[in-house]
Amino acid sequence: MTRIAPFLAACAAITAVPLSAQRTAAPPTAADPKVAALRDKALTDDTAYQIVEGLTTEVGPRMTGTEAAPRARAWSVARLKAMGFKNVRIEPYQLPVWSRGTESADLVAPYAQKLHVVGLGNSGATPAGGLTLPIAYFATYNDLALAADGSLKGKIAFVSNAMQPTQDGSSYGSQGTARFVGPNVAAKKGAAAIVIRSIGTDHGRGPHAGNTNFEAGVTPIPAAALSVADAEQVERLVKLGKPVTLKLVLDDRQVGMRESGNVVAEVPGTDPKAGIVLVGGHLDSWDLGTGAIDDGAGVAITAAAAKIVMDAPGTMRRTIRVVWFGDEESGGFGGAAYAKAHAGERHATAAESDFGADSVWRFESSLPDAAKPIVDRLAVALTPLGIIRGADMPHGGTDVGPIIATGVAGIDLNQSGQRYFDWHHTPEDTLDRIDPAQLKQNVAAWTAMLATVADAPEEIGPIAPKK
Amino acid sequence: MTRIAPFLAACAAITAVPLSAQRTAAPPTAADPKVAALRDKALTDDTAYQIVEGLTTEVGPRMTGTEAAPRARAWSVARLKAMGFKNVRIEPYQLPVWSRGTESADLVAPYAQKLHVVGLGNSGATPAGGLTLPIAYFATYNDLALAADGSLKGKIAFVSNAMQPTQDGSSYGSQGTARFVGPNVAAKKGAAAIVIRSIGTDHGRGPHAGNTNFEAGVTPIPAAALSVADAEQVERLVKLGKPVTLKLVLDDRQVGMRESGNVVAEVPGTDPKAGIVLVGGHLDSWDLGTGAIDDGAGVAITAAAAKIVMDAPGTMRRTIRVVWFGDEESGGFGGAAYAKAHAGERHATAAESDFGADSVWRFESSLPDAAKPIVDRLAVALTPLGIIRGADMPHGGTDVGPIIATGVAGIDLNQSGQRYFDWHHTPEDTLDRIDPAQLKQNVAAWTAMLATVADAPEEIGPIAPKK
Numbered sequence: 001m002t003r004i005a006p007f008l009a010a011c012a013a014i015t016a017v018p019l020s021a022q023r024t025a026a027p028p029t030a031a032d033p034k035v036a037a038l039r040d041k042a043l044t045d046d047t048a049y050q051i052v053e054g055l056t057t058e059v060g061p062r063m064t065g066t067e068a069a070p071r072a073r074a075w076s077v078a079r080l081k082a083m084g085f086k087n088v089r090i091e092p093y094q095l096p097v098w099s100r101g102t103e104s105a106d107l108v109a110p111y112a113q114k115l116h117v118v119g120l121g122n123s124g125a126t127p128a129g130g131l132t133l134p135i136a137y138f139a140t141y142n143d144l145a146l147a148a149d150g151s152l153k154g155k156i157a158f159v160s161n162a163m164q165p166t167q168d169g170s171s172y173g174s175q176g177t178a179r180f181v182g183p184n185v186a187a188k189k190g191a192a193a194i195v196i197r198s199i200g201t202d203h204g205r206g207p208h209a210g211n212t213n214f215e216a217g218v219t220p221i222p223a224a225a226l227s228v229a230d231a232e233q234v235e236r237l238v239k240l241g242k243p244v245t246l247k248l249v250l251d252d253r254q255v256g257m258r259e260s261g262n263v264v265a266e267v268p269g270t271d272p273k274a275g276i277v278l279v280g281g282h283l284d285s286w287d288l289g290t291g292a293i294d295d296g297a298g299v300a301i302t303a304a305a306a307k308i309v310m311d312a313p314g315t316m317r318r319t320i321r322v323v324w325f326g327d328e329e330s331g332g333f334g335g336a337a338y339a340k341a342h343a344g345e346r347h348a349t350a351a352e353s354d355f356g357a358d359s360v361w362r363f364e365s366s367l368p369d370a371a372k373p374i375v376d377r378l379a380v381a382l383t384p385l386g387i388i389r390g391a392d393m394p395h396g397g398t399d400v401g402p403i404i405a406t407g408v409a410g411i412d413l414n415q416s417g418q419r420y421f422d423w424h425h426t427p428e429d430t431l432d433r434i435d436p437a438q439l440k441q442n443v444a445a446w447t448a449m450l451a452t453v454a455d456a457p458e459e460i461g462p463i464a465p466k467k
Numbered sequence: 468m469t470r471i472a473p474f475l476a477a478c479a480a481i482t483a484v485p486l487s488a489q490r491t492a493a494p495p496t497a498a499d500p501k502v503a504a505l506r507d508k509a510l511t512d513d514t515a516y517q518i519v520e521g522l523t524t525e526v527g528p529r530m531t532g533t534e535a536a537p538r539a540r541a542w543s544v545a546r547l548k549a550m551g552f553k554n555v556r557i558e559p560y561q562l563p564v565w566s567r568g569t570e571s572a573d574l575v576a577p578y579a580q581k582l583h584v585v586g587l588g589n590s591g592a593t594p595a596g597g598l599t600l601p602i603a604y605f606a607t608y609n610d611l612a613l614a615a616d617g618s619l620k621g622k623i624a625f626v627s628n629a630m631q632p633t634q635d636g637s638s639y640g641s642q643g644t645a646r647f648v649g650p651n652v653a654a655k656k657g658a659a660a661i662v663i664r665s666i667g668t669d670h671g672r673g674p675h676a677g678n679t680n681f682e683a684g685v686t687p688i689p690a691a692a693l694s695v696a697d698a699e700q701v702e703r704l705v706k707l708g709k710p711v712t713l714k715l716v717l718d719d720r721q722v723g724m725r726e727s728g729n730v731v732a733e734v735p736g737t738d739p740k741a742g743i744v745l746v747g748g749h750l751d752s753w754d755l756g757t758g759a760i761d762d763g764a765g766v767a768i769t770a771a772a773a774k775i776v777m778d779a780p781g782t783m784r785r786t787i788r789v790v791w792f793g794d795e796e797s798g799g800f801g802g803a804a805y806a807k808a809h810a811g812e813r814h815a816t817a818a819e820s821d822f823g824a825d826s827v828w829r830f831e832s833s834l835p836d837a838a839k840p841i842v843d844r845l846a847v848a849l850t851p852l853g854i855i856r857g858a859d860m861p862h863g864g865t866d867v868g869p870i871i872a873t874g875v876a877g878i879d880l881n882q883s884g885q886r887y888f889d890w891h892h893t894p895e896d897t898l899d900r901i902d903p904a905q906l907k908q909n910v911a912a913w914t915a916m917l918a919t920v921a922d923a924p925e926e927i928g929p930i931a932p933k934k
Contacts, residue, residue, distance in 0.1 A: 057703045060580045071578065111538065113527045113757075116894065203899035205756075206672060229897045233757070236524040236898075289672075290580075290700070427583065430696045431703075432670035 031381040034312075035451045039381060042308050042444035047083075049436050051300035052357075054079065056290040056431045063287040064330040065097030065258055072283050076263040076299075076324050083307050085265035085322065092261040093337035095327055098122050100287065101251030105195065105224060108132055109245035110237060116227040117195070118288060119250045120179060121211035121330060124220035130249035131156065131193055131222065137238045141178040145185055152191035156246055157182075159194065160235055165201040169355060169417030172424075175199060176210075183212045183223035193222035193248055197231030199421070205229050206426035209286040211330060222250045260284075260326040262334050265303070267310040269319040269454060275348030277320045277454045278408075279306065279446065282328035282354060282399055289429030293420065297434060297442070298353035299324045305446030309454065316454040318348055325399040328354065332398040339402030348460040349453055350400040351411040353446065356420040357434045360445040364390035364412040368463050371409070374456040381448040385441055390414070407462040411453070413445050498848040501779075502918045506848060509775050509911035514550075516903050518767035519824075521546065523757035523898045530754040531797040532564030532725055539750050543730040543766075543791050550774050552732035552789065559728040560804035562794055565589050567754065568718030572662065572691060575599055576712035577704060583694040584662070585755060586717045587646060588678035588797060591687035597716035598623065598660055598689065604705045608645040612652055619658035623713055624649075626661065627702055632668040636822060636884030639891075642666060643677075650679045650690035660689040660715055664698030666888070672696050673893035676753040678797065689717040727751075727793040729801050732770070734777040736786040736921060742815030743788045744921045745875075746773065746913065749795035749821060749866055756896030760887065764901060764909070765820035766791045772913035776921065783921040785815055792866040795821065799865040806869030815927040816920055817867040818878040820913065823887040826905045827912040831857040831879040835930050838876070841923045848915040852908055857881070874932040878920070880912050 031039070055062075055075065062072040073090050080088045098121050105117035135158040136151070138144040144159050161178035163171050178196045186194040198208035207227045214220045226234070237244050263283060281298020285291020306322045325334030349367070363382060365375050379389045394410035404410045423429045453460075498506070522529075522542065529539040540557050547555045565588050572584035602625040603618070605611040611626050628645035630638050645663045653661040665675035674694045681687045693701070704711050730750060748765020752758020773789050792801030816834070830849060832842050846856045861877035871877045890896045920927075 053703070057700060058577075058707070060574075060578060060700075068578065107527075110525075111527060111535070203897075204671075204673075205894040205897065229895075229899055232899065233524060233527075233897070236520070240525070427672040428696075430670075430672065430700070432696055432699065 027376045028380050032377065032452070035381045035448055038308055038312055038451050039444045039448040042305065042447040043440050045304060045308060045440065045443060047307055048300040048304035048439050048443045049434065051079065051303060052292055052296040052434060053431055055296045055299070056292050060290050061287045062283065062285050062291060064095065064260060064284045064327045065099055065255065066287065069260065069284060069326070073261050073263055073326065076283060080263065080265040080303065083303065084310060086268055087264065087266040089264050090261040091264055091337070091341055092259050093333065094257050095260050095330065095333040097255045097258045098330065099253055099255045101253065102249060103224065103251065104249045105226060106247045107244070108247050110242040115230040116205045116207050117224050118207040118209045119252045120183065120223040120225060121209070122213060122220060123223040123250055123252045125252050126193065126222045126248055126250045130247050132245065132247040133192055135244045135246055141182055144182060147189055150190045152186060152189045155191060156248060157186040157191040157194040158234065159196045160231055161197060163199055163201050163421060165418050165421060167361065167417055168414065169420060172199065172421060179210055179212055179225065183221060184214045184218055187214060187218050187221045191221060195246065195248065196225050198225040198228050200228055200424060200426065202422040203228050203232065204428070206288070206428045209288055209425040222248055224248060224250055260333060262326045262338055263324040265322045267306055267316070267320040269316050271317045272319070273346070274318045275346040275460055277318045277348055277450060278323065278350040278400060278403065279320065279450065280323035280325060280352055280399060282334060283324040284327050284329050286329055286425045288425065288427040290431065291429060292431045293356040293429050293433050294424055295328070295354045297357035297439065301353045301439065301442045301446055304443045305450050308447045309450045318454040320450055320454050328398050335399040335402045339406065342403065343406065347403060347408040349409045349411050350403050351413065351449070352397040352399045353413065353442065354397050354399065355415040355417065357439045357442065358416040358419060359438045359441045360385065360387050360413045361416050362388050362390045362414040364394040364414065365392060365409065366394050366463055367409045368461050371458050371460045374453060374458055374460070378449060378452045381452055382445055385445055387445060405466040407465040409460060409463050411449060413449060415442065494843045495847050499844065502848045502915055505775055505779055505918045506911045506915040509772065509914040510907050512771060512775060512907065512910060514774055515767040515771035515906050515910045516901065518546065518770060519759055519763040519901060520898055522763045522766070523759050527757050528754045529750065529752050529758060531562065531727060531751045531794045532566055532722065533754065536727065536751060536793070540728050540730055540793065543750060547730065547732040547770065550770065551777060553735055554731065554733040556731050557728040558731055558804070558808055559726050560800065561724050562727050562797065562800040564722045564725045565797065566720055566722045568720065569716060570691070570718065571716045572693060573714045574711070575714050577709040582697040583672045583674050584691050585674040585676045586719045587650065587690040587692060588676070589680060589687060590690040590717055590719045592719050593660065593689045593715055593717045597714050599712065599714040600659055602711045602713055608649055611649060614656055617657045619653060619656045622658055623715060624653040624658040624661040625701065626663045627698055628664060630666055630668050630888060632885050632888060634828065634884055635881065636887060639666065639888060646677055646679055646692065650688060651681045651685055654681060654685050654688045658688060662713065662715065663692050665692040665695050667695055667891060667893065669889040670695050670699065671895070673755070673895045676755055676892040689715060691715065691717055727800060729793050729805055730791040732789045734773055734783070734787040736783050738784045739786070740813070741785045742813040742927055744785050744815050744917060745788050745790065745817040745867060745870065746917065747790035747792060747819055747866060749792040749801060751794050751796050753796055753892045755892065755894040757898065758896060759898045760823040760896050760900050761891055762795065762821045764824035764906065768820045768906065768909045768913055771910045772917050775914045776917045785921040787917055787921050795865050802866040802869045806873060809870065810873065814870060814875040816876045816878050817870050818880065818916070819864040819866045820880065820909065821864050821866065822882040822884065824901045824906045824909060825883040825886060826908045827852065827854050827880045828883050829855050829857045829881040831861040831881065832859060832876065833861050833930055834876045835928050838925050838927045841920060841925055841927070845916060845919045848919055849912055852912055854912060872933040874929040876927060876930050878916060880916060882909065
């Protein structure tokens, strides 16, 4: 009974909107049959798995700056052309490249044990022969931030921030500070190096790679992440009161500017003025795994969904543009280059898939009010997939963030984050981590989104640019 | 109704046994209250977790032949003395030692990718600079066995035996042939080296170590295991028709005879003639992990159970002897040395825990018929832990196998094998793999077994020695 009052209020609200809008303003109760048919077809389609299997097997790891990066772009062009997309091309840009060399970490005291480690992107190098120093232990990033200036001289700062899995992955933002800014803070306080507990939710031996950044004027120190299990071993030794000494070798360095490129493919629409529907993921990966969940899945899901729409009878109103961004991991240079190159083009919406291959559980969008009936229809089309409607606060992401920031509406199809950070940026990010059934649910969600948005008769105007 | 006839037959059988046995021949319906009390106390006891945490943290990996092995024995003596055991000592013996050096494997063609690899125990070494050769692919060990003599010259045999989890771990025996004898077979057929898919049930990046053996007269070739995920990557490339070339570096070698030792501790009984109740696990571990499930758990479970019995009021009839065998992984030298050193002593039963830390689901025993009432009582005491009675065909194990083979009754407390081979011999065998609740169930089962067997009034005579 308590639900009737809001419902009546909603009905009253409908009577207050202009007649021209009334036809679509009442929330639909059933999905458009054409959209539903494409969505359900996607649930039996293997295209996405074939793409992620091909990319991870035939190309393998494809870190920015390695020989595999241009090989990945060439593979992608051939694959997207073979799938039937139009205007398939590479859009090149330049970016600074950091390169990983020999890396190792060993427990030296209280006894010798080989540890599993990875250098963080933009890490400085250790001297020849490595650094062998006692650690200064900090249970959390906040403890490091409170350390006195100069107190870390002659020491390796060890930061043991623990991360818990969350549905929306928000703990990555809060606990990831140890990696994002910990090295910069430790450098400013005089540390010789910094080693962190991997930013991950597993308890395994695979270290989690990832970028860090140093402020201008701060000399980068060696910065690395131990696997969670190795960090927990160090934590236990610290709790036993044993002084811990580590030997750290990181032969990493900046190698200067190199070429990267975004791979673009299109499904042309009938109305160029209606704006582009941009979808994609990133083609690059970290080097430890083969980039299956990060982000082979994302490029596969978005392209597979676009192909299902492309192969359906008829033509959509809006052009669907699939972009496999050439660089996300080393600093989001792909997304920035795209926004710069396409600043003059009208985009209706932008959306990326970059959170693994587990099921979509929620969607968020920032379409302007006049286009909200599209969102209402999308909500109905996604419901059979178990997807709920969020609070219209899309995150956007690193790849599409720059174009969204210019005033383009964003759409998020949020995947479950419960397992993602078990494997994110680790050697374990391989094909076996992909659940084919959940991958298909993703493709179905993206198919429903594309079919709904690309063919919507409503205008999708710009929104207020982000500051 | 169909069950009544066997029951009546059993009743008839009871009337046929001598009067002296009738008092115990009817299966008991409730556990001995003293045994039940100790069993239930074990379910709340943290001792086993403390032992495995201490051993894996304070000692770490402890491979035979490394500096950690004597450190592990010293730690163990101190720990067992501190727990209150009597006659704590190291019983030394000599064994041949194989040593791991630098190891790596790289995919060279169709493209470069670093693979996760481990050399197998007793592997030969590659030449300086490694071996870079095409692979000869065999889907299973049987396919390798069928290869023509000489057909593998100039090639690295690649054997892709896949293993599935089973409750009893029996797939290790059947699928492990690729590791146990594959290298010997490949060497005899002229292969330059052999690489196998790890003998494991996971799909991760941690390779599974383990021993192999070469016949007398066969020169050991380099022999290694790729992680399952890496092997699956190679399999996919082979299925795509891509010729695969590997670069393999294994700087491994035999280093000669060294000293090892079994750590022995006792809970003296009141009747030396009643025979020793021998329990234990092995102290050594492979070097990739910290030996938590293999076999920190086993030494911890058996010692914790013995301590609970030791700390109870009164004294048991039989001496309980806890042995932490110094070497199991490199060839079972600890168990063989024990059997040789203690050949003249009467043992009532022998049992080892060496299958991880997951719950016990079944027990098996080979007690002589006159002692079967003990087994009946044990069955009742174990039932509340969810443990079923098997077919009286204990496996024994590598550590207690040699003494059992002399005619000693064996008892198995079988743990679930569903997860064990995900982590067995890998870098992932660390403390985090131990489920404290299941560990306690193990201690409760072993406590019930010790309290039942050590204090049983029945004689436990020898059984027929194994041939």
